[in-house]
Amino acid sequence: MNANDYLSLNFKDIRELFPIDTRRDFLKRLGGGIIIFVALGDFLEAQEEGRPRGGPPGLPSDFNAFLKIGEDGRITCFTGKIEMGQGPITSLPQMLAEELDAPLDAVDIVMGDTDLCPWDMGTFGSMTTRFFGPALRAAGAEAKRVLLELAAESLKVPVSQLAAKDGVIFDRQNPEHRLTYGQLAKGQKIQRHLTAKPALKEVAEFKLIGKPLLRRDAHDKVTGAGHYTGDVRLPGMLYAKILRPPAHGAKLKSADTAAARAIPGVQVVQDDDLIAVLHPFPDVAEGALEKIKAEFDIPEATVDDKNIFDHLLGAAPPANVLAQGGDLEQGRKLAAKKIESTYLNSYVAHAAMETHAALASIEGGKATVWASTQNPFGARDEIARAIGFEPQNVRVITPYVGGGFGGKTFNLQAVEAARLAKRVGKPVQVMWSREEEFFFDTFRPAAIVKISSGVDGAGKMTFWDYKVFFAGDRGAPQFYTVPNHRTVAHGGGWRAPEGSHPFGTGAWRAPGNNTNTHARESQIDMLAAAAGVDPVEFRLRNLSDPKMIRVLKAAADHFGWTPAKAPAKRGYGVACGIDAGTYVAAIAEVAVNAGDGSVQVKRVVCAQDMGMVINPEGARIQMEGCITMGLGYALTEEVHFKGGKVLDTNFDTYEIPQFSWVPKIETIILDANDNPPQGGGEPAIVVMGAVVANAIFDATGARLFQLPMTPDRVKEALGKV
Amino acid sequence: MNAAFLFCGSWREQPLKPENAMTDAISFKLNDKPVRLEVDGDRPLLWVLRTDLGLTGTKLGCGEGYCGCCTVLVDKIATRSCLLKMSDVRDKEVRTIEGLAANGKLHPVQKAFIEHDALQCGFCIPGQVLHAVSLLNKNPHPTREEIIRGMNNNFCRCGAHTRIIDAIQSAAVEMKGGR
Ligand code: FES
Ligand code: FES
Numbered sequence: 001m002n003a004n005d006y007l008s009l010n011f012k013d014i015r016e017l018f019p020i021d022t023r024r025d026f027l028k029r030l031g032g033g034i035i036i037f038v039a040l041g042d043f044l045e046a047q048e049e050g051r052p053r054g055g056p057p058g059l060p061s062d063f064n065a066f067l068k069i070g071e072d073g074r075i076t077c078f079t080g081k082i083e084m085g086q087g088p089i090t091s092l093p094q095m096l097a098e099e100l101d102a103p104l105d106a107v108d109i110v111m112g113d114t115d116l117c118p119w120d121m122g123t124f125g126s127m128t129t130r131f132f133g134p135a136l137r138a139a140g141a142e143a144k145r146v147l148l149e150l151a152a153e154s155l156k157v158p159v160s161q162l163a164a165k166d167g168v169i170f171d172r173q174n175p176e177h178r179l180t181y182g183q184l185a186k187g188q189k190i191q192r193h194l195t196a197k198p199a200l201k202e203v204a205e206f207k208l209i210g211k212p213l214l215r216r217d218a219h220d221k222v223t224g225a226g227h228y229t230g231d232v233r234l235p236g237m238l239y240a241k242i243l244r245p246p247a248h249g250a251k252l253k254s255a256d257t258a259a260a261r262a263i264p265g266v267q268v269v270q271d272d273d274l275i276a277v278l279h280p281f282p283d284v285a286e287g288a289l290e291k292i293k294a295e296f297d298i299p300e301a302t303v304d305d306k307n308i309f310d311h312l313l314g315a316a317p318p319a320n321v322l323a324q325g326g327d328l329e330q331g332r333k334l335a336a337k338k339i340e341s342t343y344l345n346s347y348v349a350h351a352a353m354e355t356h357a358a359l360a361s362i363e364g365g366k367a368t369v370w371a372s373t374q375n376p377f378g379a380r381d382e383i384a385r386a387i388g389f390e391p392q393n394v395r396v397i398t399p400y401v402g403g404g405f406g407g408k409t410f411n412l413q414a415v416e417a418a419r420l421a422k423r424v425g426k427p428v429q430v431m432w433s434r435e436e437e438f439f440f441d442t443f444r445p446a447a448i449v450k451i452s453s454g455v456d457g458a459g460k461m462t463f464w465d466y467k468v469f470f471a472g473d474r475g476a477p478q479f480y481t482v483p484n485h486r487t488v489a490h491g492g493g494w495r496a497p498e499g500s501h502p503f504g505t506g507a508w509r510a511p512g513n514n515t516n517t518h519a520r521e522s523q524i525d526m527l528a529a530a531a532g533v534d535p536v537e538f539r540l541r542n543l544s545d546p547k548m549i550r551v552l553k554a555a556a557d558h559f560g561w562t563p564a565k566a567p568a569k570r571g572y573g574v575a576c577g578i579d580a581g582t583y584v585a586a587i588a589e590v591a592v593n594a595g596d597g598s599v600q601v602k603r604v605v606c607a608q609d610m611g612m613v614i615n616p617e618g619a620r621i622q623m624e625g626c627i628t629m630g631l632g633y634a635l636t637e638e639v640h641f642k643g644g645k646v647l648d649t650n651f652d653t654y655e656i657p658q659f660s661w662v663p664k665i666e667t668i669i670l671d672a673n674d675n676p677p678q679g680g681g682e683p684a685i686v687v688m689g690a691v692v693a694n695a696i697f698d699a700t701g702a703r704l705f706q707l708p709m710t711p712d713r714v715k716e717a718l719g720k721v
Numbered sequence: 722m723n724a725a726f727l728f729c730g731s732w733r734e735q736p737l738k739p740e741n742a743m744t745d746a747i748s749f750k751l752n753d754k755p756v757r758l759e760v761d762g763d764r765p766l767l768w769v770l771r772t773d774l775g776l777t778g779t780k781l782g783c784g785e786g787y788c789g790c791c792t793v794l795v796d797k798i799a800t801r802s803c804l805l806k807m808s809d810v811r812d813k814e815v816r817t818i819e820g821l822a823a824n825g826k827l828h829p830v831q832k833a834f835i836e837h838d839a840l841q842c843g844f845c846i847p848g849q850v851l852h853a854v855s856l857l858n859k860n861p862h863p864t865r866e867e868i869i870r871g872m873n874n875n876f877c878r879c880g881a882h883t884r885i886i887d888a889i890q891s892a893a894v895e896m897k898g899g900r
Contacts, residue, residue: 224778628880
């Protein structure tokens with residue numbers, strides 16, 4: 001299987017929604033009460049005009065979410081979205097409770113269960129709040145309307161005379177005259193399929209949205225009571241360890257499993273290419289796996305982490321023009337200073353702390369699979385294909401996911417568990433080791449950006465010629481005002497033609513945008529330096545988008561920026577970006593140790609305009625997480641490989657951010673409640689490469705063109721100053 | 722019945738024992754209760770906790786001692802259970818995240834993590850909490866620098882670091898130097 005066979009990050013791959021028969025069974029199972037179905041599409045379209053930058057093209061037509069008000073008054077929201085740390089377990093009930101005028105405590109949420117939740121494409125692209133949120137709010141508003149109608153009937157007063165508060169509807173003129181939502185739902189079998197857009201609350205009416213709320217899953221997670229996939233236990237379950245090739249592209253020649261079989265209690269299973277050892281203890285299975293003597297044919301190593309960029313440039317697909325205007329030749333002539341640069345990004349791993357895990361149990365022609373996945377419905381379909389079941393006979397349940405970042409959309413481990421469970425007739429758990437995780441990760445692709453640009457004597461950009469290879473278009477379009485410009489992308493992102501990458505590549509938190517923003521904002525800084533203008537001032541001089549101007553000024557004010565031409569030996573850097581509809585500007589302060597080439601980021605101020613904010617506390621946490629995680633791809637993270645062999649197998653050589661790296665982080669969320677909510681889980685990470693590179697330049701005068709900026713690369717660049 | 726199975730969930734009534742494996746009787750204290758296990762002394766504590774005993778709060782992150790997700794307290798000191806053999810805990814006191822809250826009352830460090838929203842996916846959190854408890858045991862009044870140094874090798878991919886530091890600081894204040 002190839003990662004490229006999997007869902008892309010746009011809506012083009014929308015397949016069949018909830019199958020009709022299942023829906024009927026399902027409704028029967030749901031029991032009485034009030035059920036509201038809502039489709040995402042209409043609301044998305046309504047949102048479209050208000051959004052600053054391109055959105056998903058194809059849209060699903062059926063419902064995507066629904067909620068139920070039970071006869072006990074509990075409100076349950078069902079969604080195919082999953083919780084992997086980004087916080088919808090808190091923010092979605094918050095939105096629902098708001099529209100419904102219900103107490104937050106009365107709202108439950110069921111996530112990522114393919115037998116209970118409506119079809120969903122997956123949790124990525126910072127789409128949960130942006131696209132799913134409005135639909136959920138609409139369902140809440142509709143439910144409230146139904147409740148008001150029911151109350152009007154029972155209380156014999158017109159709807160206009162009623163008000164709702166804290167899960168109770170009362171007569172304004174006689175507040176004692178009241179009914180709870182539970183009383184209203186009792187004995188009902190109401191199902192509404194919402195088609196028209198109901199009136200949502202105005203910002204001024206919000207009681208819950210915009211209020212900082214603590215995570216609802218925190219207690220579970222600090223006590224160890226919260227279950228992740230690997231924590232699910234079934235009677236008689238076995239743990240599987242799978243024989244892995246030493247390199248991508250390696251073919252198995254022979255395997256001698258006798259020694260493994262000789263270990264008491266060990267079962268060895270061979271299912272085509274899949275050889276696994278199973279045992280009631282995972283550590284015993286692991287020991288047995290080591291006893292298998294296997295020989296592989298390993299293809300000759302041609303590419304490695306050094307020559308990969310030449311290889312990629314040679315393999316690059318033709319250019320796709322993303323934007324152009326004016327006349328580049330004219331722009332070149334007008335330039336007083338021209339700068340041409342090439343920026344490089346290495347492969348980066350997702351490295352969630354939870355490795356991929358799945359537990360599969362097959363009984364009576366029905367497979368139940370618990371999986372750590374960002375797209376339970378995708379996993380369901382993959383499993384169904386692999387074991388020859390109809391998708392409706394496969395149920396995927398998603399417990400808490402221990403981090404995803406785009407890395408859990410390719411569900412090989414779930415397929416492996418299901419295949420093995422089918423073979424042995426017992427529940428089987430597959431939990432990857434860290435080494436397997438590094439081997440099978442769908443890495444952020446290595447990529448190249450080439451920019452040629454120029455600036456006139458007045459510090460205005462005259463032309464911008466931008467080519468990105470293999471990172472794709474997210475974040476590539478220009479938001480500065482440059483009269484003569486062209487932006488092209490070679491390759492549509494992490495989906496690349498066969499033979500381009502030596503292993504699987506995939507979406508990595510804000511896919512493509514980290515690469516594009518690093519290149520653009522580094523180049524802008526070089527232009528500012530060439531023009532002899534302070535980098536914040538230079539950006540403001542070349543910006544006309546009021547939103548970006550506001551965000552940049554907010555960051556600069558908060559930081560206490562004073563103008564100076566870089567390198568000013570202060571170690572200050574700035575970078576701006578747009579991702580998932582959110583505008584972000586960051587300013588960092590770094591210290592560079594010229595002796596060993598190490599970089600300490602001391603302070604990061606990050607300002608963001610993300611439209612309406614549902615849970616400001618959750619939004620801040622995401623920004624902090626982005627800034628911290630972003631230090632990794634900026635400073636150390638790169639996958640070392642030779643041919644199909646991934647040389648990094650654990651955190652000893654693949655270094656992720658640690659406590660001692662973390663700067664003082666100050667986040668600013670601009671008040672923009674009149675605009676629809678935009679993405680929050682990814683935007684702040686896109687600026688981290690450039691903001692650190694620019695700060696290193698300001699500190700030392702050394703310009704780094706390749707990420708990560710490892711001590712060796714810093715020393716090399718310092719040598720050129 | 723074997724004392725160990727007082728703790729495990731209802732999912733398994735019979736203790737598991739690989740046939741003919743070299744087993745040994747190992748006694749230790751687990752979350753304040755005495756345990757006696759018939760187990761191969763070379764098996765890692767992590768998997769015995771997670772599999773045999775059903776205590777799944779202790780997580781696997783790397784399996785090689787780098788990340789701290791598998792941290793438990795052994796005689797009150799944070800220890801990585803993926804590297805610890807069962808024979809190493811003989812007669813010791815082991816505490817897992819499940820045994821940190823005394824009589825349902827959260828430990829001040831747990832409370833502080835909740836109050837500071839010091840988590841995202843939460844996968845690293847049992848290890849972070851136990852490591853912080855161990856740190857505060859040794860040094861009840863740590864400076865921010867000491868917390869950072871002390872926690873440095875507990876990884877968190879989600880980037881909850883700054884809030885974890887804040888949480889530990891406020892737990893230290895709350896605990897006033899004692900447990
Ligand atoms: S799992 Fe033990 S240190 Fe990572
Ligand atoms: S909260 Fe996700 S790894 Fe720490």
